[in-house]
Amino acid sequence: MDAMEAILTRRSIRKYTTEPVSTETVNQLLNAAMSAPTAANEAWNFVVIRERTILEAFTKFHPHAQMLKAAAAGILVCGNPAVEALKGRWIMDCSAATENILIAANALGLGACWVGIYPVEERIQGVRALLGIPEQVIPLSCVSIGWPGEKKQPPNRFRQDLVHEDRW
Numbered sequence: 359m360d361a362m363e364a365i366l367t368r369r370s371i372r373k374y375t376t377e378p379v380s381t382e383t384v385n386q387l388l389n390a391a392m393s394a395p396t397a398a399n400e401a402w403n404f405v406v407i408r409e410r411t412i413l414e415a416f417t418k419f420h421p422h423a424q425m426l427k428a429a430a431a432g433i434l435v436c437g438n439p440a441v442e443a444l445k446g447r448w449i450m451d452c453s454a455a456t457e458n459i460l461i462a463a464n465a466l467g468l469g470a471c472w473v474g475i476y477p478v479e480e481r482i483q484g485v486r487a488l489l490g491i492p493e494q495v496i497p498l499s500c501v502s503i504g505w506p507g508e509k510k511q512p513p514n515r516f517r518q519d520l521v522h523e524d525r526w
């Protein structure tokens with residue numbers, strides 16, 4: 359699959375088979391994440407979550423994280439404002455890293471979904487307590503990963519009326 363196809367066919371996949379996802383494959387996703395552009399100078403950290411009880415526990419403080427219960431893994435994307443090169447840039451960097459994981463997952467034939475953590479305080483505190491994340495580190499997203507148990511059509515969201523030429 360080429361890059362354009364991986365981008366244009368990416369959808370949020372929330373159902374998975376029980377087939378495991380190898381460490382090598384997860385590392386490919388992490389490599390894609392860390393290949394994202396960075397204004398904060400790599401002020402990101404990642405937590406690979408495979409333990410079933412931990413994946414299930416997300417649903418106690420997150421109303422839209424049910425898919426993690428059946429996911430082979432979750433990749434938590436965190437920013438560390440204490441070490442970022444430019445203030446506030448960790449948010450954009452971690453978002454770019456999250457999107458790279460989603461596109462790479464699609465390119466590898468995996469299903470994935472962005473589970474939003476930041477800026478909802480209850481979710482941030484829930485993740486911190488669950489995973490023992492230091493106080494200065496902020497979890498932005500958790501990407502659920504698994505071999506797809508559902509198929510979706512490409513989004514086709516292109517709208518010419520949202521595009522402006524030279525001036526608004």
Ligand SMILES: Cc1cc2nc3c(=O)[nH]c(=O)nc-3n(C[C@H](O)[C@H](O)[C@H](O)COP(=O)(O)O)c2cc1C
Nearest residue numbers: 368369370371372422423471472473474475510513
């Ligand atoms: C910042 C952000 C947070 C999101 N959080 C969640 C979430 O918590 N749970 C969920 O099921 N989907 C979440 N999504 C996925 C969106 O629901 C999904 O991208 C949107 O419905 C469009 O569908 P598509 O990804 O299949 O094109 C999130 C997406 C973004 C960009």
